[in-house]
Amino acid sequence: MSDFRALAGRMDINGPRYTSYPTADRFHGGFGAQDYQQALADCAASATHAANTAKAAAPLSLYVHVPFCENICYYCGCNKIITKDHRRSARYVDYLAREMALVAQQLGTRREVVQSHWGGGTPTFLDPAEMRRVMDALHQHFHLLPEGEHSIEIDPRRIGDAQMALLAELGFNRISLGVQDFDAEVQRAIHRVQSQAETQAVVDAARRLGFRSVSMDLIYGLPHQTTARFAATVEQVLAMRPDRLSVYSYAHLPHVFKPQRRIDERALPAAAEKLDILVGTIEQLTAAGYVYIGMDHFALPDDALAVAQREGRLQRNFQGYSTHAGHDQLGFGVSSIGAVAGRYVQNARTLDDYYRSLDAGVLPVMRGFAMRDEDHLRRDVIGALMCNGVLDVAAVEARHRIDFAVHFAHELAELARLAEDGLVRCEPGRIEVTPLGRLLVRRLAMVFDGFLREDARRTEPAAIRSADAGTPLPMPTRYSRVV
Template identity: 50%
Template sequence: MTQTLMITQEHIKRYDVSGPRYTSYPTADRFVEAFDAAAYCRAVAQRNINSWTQPLSVYMHIPFCASLCFYCACNKIVTKRYEQGAIYLNYLQRELDLHLQQLGQQQAVNQLHLGGGTPTFLRDEELSRLMQVLKKAFTFSAEGEYCVEIDPRTVNQQRLQHLRNLGFNRLSFGVQDFNADVQEAVHRMQTYKQVATLMREAREMGFQSLNADLIYGLSKQTPVSFRQTISQIITLRPDRIALYGYAHLPSRFKPQRRILQEDLPSAVDKIQMLSEAVQQLMQAGYIYIGMDHFALPDDALAIAKQQGRLHRNFQGYSTMADQDILALGVSAIGKIGATYSQNAKTLEEYYDFLDQGQLPIARGLALSRDDLIRRAVIMAIMCHGELSYESIELSYMINFREYFKSELQQIVEKEKQGLVMMESDRIKVTDMGWFFIRAIAMVFDRYLQHDVNRARFSKIL
């Protein structure tokens, strides 16, 4: 990333704005309540009519956490009542049974992700029960990716071995930052030694891939302190690193009100943290996948990027093609064909749907042709940093230059700012442009162009 030194105060001022992360397009804030369980069932029926045989990806949301992290914007329930886990599993099984009535038994699955919350809030016997239910319902590929997010404070060697025995082959460690002052400020205390010991043990157990989540822009962070955190994570050599920018939205997420605005680093410091982190990681041999993901050269994510197979879904960058996602649990978002659906966001509503024998789908969206075209454009930018006009024209039978006439005028301005290079038949993101990739993608977001209320999104820097 040699062009990072070209980032100016003008760039930072211009792009210190709010915008989507584009884990989907259209973004989840565009979902409507008119898309309900009946609409979802129609999408599944269409999938069945088409004899769609591509394996499913399954996402399961476990919302419980034993302690509160002040920065967290996830859908979570902070509780010490561990018996809630068993109750929740009963409802998850009810939901799964309703889905199977539509999908049919023994669908092929090649990707499973347990997210949260804290999935390891569940006891070992509950995790065993969960996996038994899933293995009875689906046919899991021997070559699949089966990942669980873990809080290092909630696992030990025995728990790691139990997860491995259940069939998980990937772990995602919530690290965020190793600096003690930062950890205290965000109410998440865990030592480097804890994480290092667990990662070493996980490798010895044969987990195929380890991911570490980091956050820059947290309370009390400085470029100097974050540089040290990056140096420490490099010594642990996780296969993948997700480097997220902190999204401070206290009006939407109550726990963030405990974080003082004056304790947050400036946009200038945040871009310095990101810039230096990218350089440190690349010098250590990591491949910059894009936006917020890094991977070692032999990791499947890096190989997918090299081969042009990279995709982006609700969990971030993915090696899997644009496949259907079965979402289970409170607030979980799924995808079937050209539709998105989201479950009820509160536990009370989620349970109420299921007590009535109904799928807990509260809202969603059936994508229009324009949505599909723009999704392809935005995903090409976000995943590959390159947009071929011809590929879009052939796929959707449009004249790209005419269809996106006004957008291309805005892209000319991005070229003047050094974010992209425009060629006769394509747009290429520059090294510097990757720091502002969300701003480039936003140009093609039809909904956002007419949106006067962008404050609900996080800052793109």
């Protein structure tokens, strides 16, 4: 951790989180509903081919976005709608069912689903009848495998024992709780007052009802946070022993997210304090027995994420680290993102646009991206480094039919410089992320991001020539901080 502290200031630059590659900011409006239809047709053809060769079709992953919240949290950058009018969610559920029917029609058969996730917003904004309707529509068009992972995001302030029992009845087996911070002053500053007792009640209910996993989200870098205060929150969290923890860095972007304008910038912790919070949190969690999965994710040693990491099966998708990220993912609802047959697709961001498309019987696509061979190659390299910490060069060469040293000559030159900092070891036929490098793994992934390199080539010709010689690329400011 002392080496991490020494490097963090120099490495603390803006960069993507790589829940996809290419990243979502590379999606474009030239990709539309017809392109998504073709992707779904290709997904269906793949399943048909599997059936014709006596093989099982690959299962799918699903994401359902519920945008409604009763309360605005000032830090939040999610696509959300603040309302107490539950008539709006009743209409939304109708359109979700329409979208599912359109997608299922393109797929042709009732496909198996090994992973599903409801996010938001606040999915539990839906009343019990609405939740049943959404789940009924999913079951009508898809086969949600009971042995799969089926998770939902929960606001502990808006759910009780009866709702928790309903979630278990509907087939959810994992829950994710937003906590952020238990300090009262911090909570008031971000307009999210939530007691430890409310959170504990949901955790107790989940365990009583047999949920497989409880995950909690924390955020560091919020107003009035200090190292000592956040450590107290972490201690309260550890007492509840969640199976997984995500500890996110707050990105203050009030020019992008209007609610953040209500946050007093003067109360935000200084960069040095924020780094101390992060270092202290990593030390606390690892001392308590949690495994550092990567970036902002931690898990207990027997959790599926930790097991997948040990076995080299860890992957990433739009929900972060996952054990089921290699499957096509369908996104339902406003702003949801899917990944199908080598294409990324994102739905309309507003309810009006979403409803208008579905009223016309058209998939509500806003933008997307069709991957090229080069994108698949770089995604594999970035995924291997970020998830399992080891890149088998020979395997990449065989799979993509390239000479790695020639194809990535500029990248290897820059990687050599990061090796001098102790982030990575480059050996013949193998690139391995060091324990220190795992703390800054996004910086390593950025080396292989062809879009960032092209950005630099267009805007900073001199800098890219320097980068080609082994110095870091200049990075755009639209991403979150690496540290």
